[in-house]
Amino acid sequence: MDLTYSAAEQAFRQEARAWLEANVPREAMPSGDTAEGFALHRHWERKLFEARWAVVSWPKEYGGREATLMEWLIFEEEYYRAGGPQRIAQNGIFLLAPTLFHFGTDEQKARILPRMAGAEDLWAQGWSEPNAGSDLAGIQSRAVRDEARGGWRLSGQKAWCTRGAFCDWLFGLFRSDPVAERHRGLTYFLVPLRAKGVTVRPVGRLDGDAGFADVFLDDVFVPDRDVLGKVHDGWNVAMATASSERGLTLRSPGRFVATASRLVELYRRESARREVDPTLRDAVVRAWMEAEAYSLYTLQTIAKLDGGGAIGPEASVNKVFWSEMDVRLHDTAMRLLGPHAELADEAWTKGFQFALAGPIYAGTNEIQRNVVAERLLGLPR
Amino acid sequence: MRFAFTQEQLSIRDSVRALLKRECPPARVREAWATADGRVPGLWSQLAELGVPGLLAPEDEGGLGMTELELVLVAEEGGRFAAPEPIGDTAAVAVPLLRDTSGPPRARWLRALATGEATATVALDDAPYVMGADTADVLILQRGDELHAVERANASLEAHPSIDGSRRPFRVGWTASAATLIAHGPEGRRALTDAQDRGAVVTAAELVGLARQMIDVTVAYVKARHQFGKPVGSFQAVKHHLADAHIAVEMSAPAVYRAAWSLAHRAPDASVHASTAKALASDAATLAARKALQCHGAIGYAFENDLHMWMKRAWALAAAWGDAAWHRERVAKVLLSTGGN
Numbered sequence: 001m002d003l004t005y006s007a008a009e010q011a012f013r014q015e016a017r018a019w020l021e022a023n024v025p026r027e028a029m030p031s032g033d034t035a036e037g038f039a040l041h042r043h044w045e046r047k048l049f050e051a052r053w054a055v056v057s058w059p060k061e062y063g064g065r066e067a068t069l070m071e072w073l074i075f076e077e078e079y080y081r082a083g084g085p086q087r088i089a090q091n092g093i094f095l096l097a098p099t100l101f102h103f104g105t106d107e108q109k110a111r112i113l114p115r116m117a118g119a120e121d122l123w124a125q126g127w128s129e130p131n132a133g134s135d136l137a138g139i140q141s142r143a144v145r146d147e148a149r150g151g152w153r154l155s156g157q158k159a160w161c162t163r164g165a166f167c168d169w170l171f172g173l174f175r176s177d178p179v180a181e182r183h184r185g186l187t188y189f190l191v192p193l194r195a196k197g198v199t200v201r202p203v204g205r206l207d208g209d210a211g212f213a214d215v216f217l218d219d220v221f222v223p224d225r226d227v228l229g230k231v232h233d234g235w236n237v238a239m240a241t242a243s244s245e246r247g248l249t250l251r252s253p254g255r256f257v258a259t260a261s262r263l264v265e266l267y268r269r270e271s272a273r274r275e276v277d278p279t280l281r282d283a284v285v286r287a288w289m290e291a292e293a294y295s296l297y298t299l300q301t302i303a304k305l306d307g308g309g310a311i312g313p314e315a316s317v318n319k320v321f322w323s324e325m326d327v328r329l330h331d332t333a334m335r336l337l338g339p340h341a342e343l344a345d346e347a348w349t350k351g352f353q354f355a356l357a358g359p360i361y362a363g364t365n366e367i368q369r370n371v372v373a374e375r376l377l378g379l380p381r
Numbered sequence: 382m383r384f385a386f387t388q389e390q391l392s393i394r395d396s397v398r399a400l401l402k403r404e405c406p407p408a409r410v411r412e413a414w415a416t417a418d419g420r421v422p423g424l425w426s427q428l429a430e431l432g433v434p435g436l437l438a439p440e441d442e443g444g445l446g447m448t449e450l451e452l453v454l455v456a457e458e459g460g461r462f463a464a465p466e467p468i469g470d471t472a473a474v475a476v477p478l479l480r481d482t483s484g485p486p487r488a489r490w491l492r493a494l495a496t497g498e499a500t501a502t503v504a505l506d507d508a509p510y511v512m513g514a515d516t517a518d519v520l521i522l523q524r525g526d527e528l529h530a531v532e533r534a535n536a537s538l539e540a541h542p543s544i545d546g547s548r549r550p551f552r553v554g555w556t557a558s559a560a561t562l563i564a565h566g567p568e569g570r571r572a573l574t575d576a577q578d579r580g581a582v583v584t585a586a587e588l589v590g591l592a593r594q595m596i597d598v599t600v601a602y603v604k605a606r607h608q609f610g611k612p613v614g615s616f617q618a619v620k621h622h623l624a625d626a627h628i629a630v631e632m633s634a635p636a637v638y639r640a641a642w643s644l645a646h647r648a649p650d651a652s653v654h655a656s657t658a659k660a661l662a663s664d665a666a667t668l669a670a671r672k673a674l675q676c677h678g679a680i681g682y683a684f685e686n687d688l689h690m691w692m693k694r695a696w697a698l699a700a701a702w703g704d705a706a707w708h709r710e711r712v713a714k715v716l717l718s719t720g721g722n
Binding site for chain 2: 001002003004005006009070264267268271272281282284285286288289290292293294296297299300302303304306307317320321366368369370372373374376377378379380381
């Protein structure tokens with residue numbers, strides 16, 4: 001065990017820190033989940049890409065630095081420490097890209113990845129449907145073969161597509177074989193949201209931003225080159241990399257360590273100003289310790305991966321922990337803010353509302369707990 | 382940066398686990414509840430053959446010259462088997478305390494403790510009871526900024542039975558002398574902080590082992606127990622209880638390992654890391670005990686079932702060496718103080 005950073009890791013950290021300190025906007029940007037904010041965030045993503053900080057772990061040919069997992073973790077720590085803006089590119093670079101690296105053809109990788117990294121194309125997820133949420137294999141949207149044109153015609157409705165009203169493309173599963181067993185008849189498609197037959201309807205979120213969209217597809221043509229992986233094998237394609245994202249890349253510890261530090265600052269400020277609820281002292285330290293615990297757990301995971309291991313159902317341990325920790329961190333801040341917490345321009349309140357989504361998105365925590373019990377503890381289904 | 386144990390470290394853990402599996406099954410722990418000293422006969426000398434008491438002692442004092450990293454792995458196994466042996470007090474606290482100080486007790490006790498010929502018990506701060514004071518050869522006790530090593534024969538003991546029948550708490554009367562003085566003044570305070578940190582971390586490791594064990598036995602039980610024609614472990618309510626316990630333990634163990642590394646390397650934040658480890662592990666083990674009992678149902682409440690032996694040890698150790706709230710407050714004093722800013 002060596003818990004010191006190597007000279008190379010320290011140099012990487014210094015380089016990232018210096019760039020971020022010079023470039024992260026001093027003024028908070030408007031939410032990337034609004035039309036105005038999305039455009040500004042796209043500009044920020046381009047700036048990251050031009051300095052080669054958008055996708056540090058990717059191969060150089062696609063705009064990355066071929067950073068190690070540890071360096072990626074360090075970049076994330078520095079990014080959130082510096083108060084870096086939300087990443088509107090995250091669903092593409094953290095959720096779709098690993099699947100592309102694994103299953104994509106060379107043509108797909110060359111065509112899609114650089115535009116994704118450079119924020120020329122921003123991606124939305126198309127998993128959930130009105131009748132397929134936790135039971136994702138209940139997908140009803142259809143893909144019908146169009147042999148004459150060499151592709152597929154997609155119809156149906158995708159729901160809760162994050163930033164779907166502003167994104168350029170959507171990735172998701174569609175039922176290509178109506179008679180196969182439900183996990184088997186699905187295909188993974190890449191769908192241009194500006195294509196004929198696509199209707200996008202913004203859906204307001206709890207916090208008022210139009211961050212969601214319903215995406216309606218009416219006989220939308222998608223050529224064969226935009227099928228990812230094998231036809232009818234979409235479930236396996238989608239799941240192959242799902243756990244690594246849920247477990248590591250989607251929510252790295254740096255984000256929560258930074259939130260915990262800000263919570264400590266908030267406590268110092270509020271307790272210097274007035275008498276705060278005496279139990280908050282304990283709550284702040286508890287939340288801070290949890291962020292530490294998640295950070296250390298992640299270092300352990302990275303050592304396992306470096307040693308040739310893989311993340312499987314362990315990802316569900318992460319997901320339950322980080323999402324519920326995030327709620328506790330923000331809930332503690334709400335209690336510290338007292339009557340100020342209801343103000344609409346309070347950043348903590350915005351964060352609190354977003355944190356409440358964590359135990360729901362990326363697979364509800366009820367489903368994740370089932371995965372932990374069945375696949376890690378071996379309990380019967 | 383590499384957060385992983387070496388093969389050598391893991392093989393020490395494995396040999397201790399194999400020994401305890403063989404020599405310290407639940408039936409032996411249960412027997413120990415009824416013996417005069419609450420110990421498993423012969424187990425300490427078998428642990429000594431593996432070098433456990435002297436893990437942290439220098440080789441020229443009969444030890445192995447290893448670090449807290451090896452020690453927490455061993456302590457985790459001690460917890461898993463609820464071994465009623467003084468791994469924490471003797472190997473993790475008393476030995477390095479004597480190793481790092483120069484008072485008269487070093488020459489008297491270090492080698493004897495490191496080789497397993499003698500055992501120690503430690504009670505610092507305001508700890509009201511001294512565990513196993515009737516069988517320990519030497520009692521490590523505190524008075525202000527003085528640490529003393531008092532021979533059992535020179536202390537007066539008053540027994541206060543524990544709910545954990547293999548733990549034997551005593552109130553102790555004793556007299557300090559120049560001969561018993563381990564350290565005092567600045568050296569005493571430094572030694573006290575080190576001892577508190579080591580005691581907290583080794584106890585946290587035992588709690589992780591206890592929690593893992595309670596989850597394992599409960600998983601086995603809910604797979605075997607049928608109701609409504611199915612294993613009760615197939616019910617979502619039961620699954621979620623056990624998932625919660627598992628997540629809490631998985632998230633606390635790395636904090637324990639990090640604290641061990643920080644102690645071994647004398648990191649400046651070692652005390653904060655030790656307190657973080659103890660707070661997380663105390664809460665995780667307490668949660669695991671609660672979930673284990675609930676998932677066992679009535680049988681877990683029966684004295685004839687072994688579960689209560691692990692639960693009671695977990696409750697006792699969660700409160701020993703500072704409970705979770707005490708350690709959070711210790712961290713709060715560093716983290717939240719505004720005076721320094």
